[in-house]
Amino acid sequence: MTIQELQNKIIELKKEKDVCLLVHAYQNHEILEVADYVGDSYGLSLKAKDAPQKNVVMCGVRFMAETVKVLSPEKRVFIANENALCPMANQMDKEQVEALREQYPDYTIVAYINTTSELKTAVDVCVTSSSAVEIIKNIKNDKILFIPDCNLGSWVQKQIPEKEFKFFHGGCPTxxxxxxxxxxxxxxxxxxxxxxxxxxxxxxxxxxxxxxxxxxxxxxxxxxxxxxxxxxxxxxxxxxxxxxxxxxxxxxxLSKECVCPNMRATTLMDVYNTIKGVGGKEIFIDDEVRTKAKNCIDKMIELGG
Known part of the structure; x- marks a missing residue:
């Protein structure tokens, strides 16, 4: 089967199975060509929420599919390749965040959206790389604890020098x-x-x-x-x-080494098999976790628009 033949089958199956296909911009180009929406993790989640389809397939990494499920609990959400995980999303857990809150009780805890749903239940607001500066400027507190990416955090800090920042030393390996x-x-x-x-x-x-x-x-x-x-x-x-x-x-x-193995794990055949119903992995999130995780996302929307 050629790439084009497989793409045509995917387009037909999407209609037949009532599927919205979300594709992160880091995916291979042949996958982008059959997407309903292409973008960053948060933008894709909003598209999924408004999409008429009852089923959503995410071509990206797991935390992105979790964010879709948090915002669209009534829909069935699938990750096209269950082994596509973001290393940064697993650099911290909820217990570490709770310990940091005890250590820095007067700081607002801001989490990069590249984190698990469980971790999001323990933070005040989450941000994307495109919205972080605006959102943190709009936080009334001048003390910010930014997790987990200290590189993104320091870049934000330079643009908001009037605020005091503390960081957790994580980051994107790629x-x-x-x-x-x-x-x-x-x-x-x-x-x-x-x-x-x-x-x-x-x-x-x-x-x-x-x-x-x-x-x-x-x-x-x-x-x-x-x-x-x-x-x-x-x-x-x-x-x-x-x-x-x-x-x-x-x-x-800039560097031939800047290749994310997790983002590249998803293949066009993975997409086909997931929509067909013989591949991928459905995302399930406990209702209590989902509700609490949604709080920091709602706060992001409130502060960032």
Whole structure:
């Protein structure tokens, strides 16, 4: 079976099985082509909530599927590859958060959305990379405990110097592979290119970049810019997607090592088998956990719009 033949079968099955297919931007391009919606984890969750379909298949990692289930408990939610897990989402647990709250009782605990539903039950508000600055600015408390990604946290702190931050030393293993040497090499090889990076990168990387922002922010920046060359410092799938979307521009990877094995675990056949009903994994969340986890997401919406 060719890729196109398999894609056509998936499109037919989606209609037959009443399935909404959500695809994170880090997925392979052949999966993006059959998606109902492409975006970041939070944006996809909102799309799922408003979608008319009763069944949702997430092509991403598990915490993303959990967020969909938290916001759409009445729908059946599936992860296309049950082994697709985010390492950062498992760097902290609820007990550690509760211990930090006892240690820093006067701090507002802010969690990156890249965390489990159980952990979200113990925090005050969650954020995305694109909304973190605005949301934390709108928090009345000037003391912020940011978890688990200290790189994203320090990037936010630089933009809100009037607030006091404490961090948990976690982060994204994929983005941590990018170093300042990669920036120096890119500037030498591609002197006319702008360097666009994700704030999950090390501070030494974001400091040297022309632009730092979320995956969506990076893609929008490159599409709208009148520049013709870009070095991309995030999961390398974004280089491929931008090459398709902007064929008149040139895109280069900042590091060949910036590949997330969990995001790349999902295949087009995984998608087909999940929709067909012989693959994937359905997501179940205890009602009490779901309700408590939703509180910090609701707070995110309230503070960030």
């Amino acid at each position: 983005h941590l592979r990018i170093t300042k040497k990669d920036i120096e090499r890119a500037k030498e090889i591609h002197p006319n290119a702008e360097i666009l990076v994700h704030p999950e990168c090390l501070e030494e990387v974001t400091n040297e970049a022309d632009y730092a922002g979320s995956t969506t922010g990076i893609m929008n920046y490159a599409k709208k810019s009148d520049k013709k060359e870009f070095v991309i410092g995030t999961e390398n799938s974004i280089v491929h997607h931008l090459q398709y979307e902007c064929p008149d521009k040139m895109f280069y990877s």
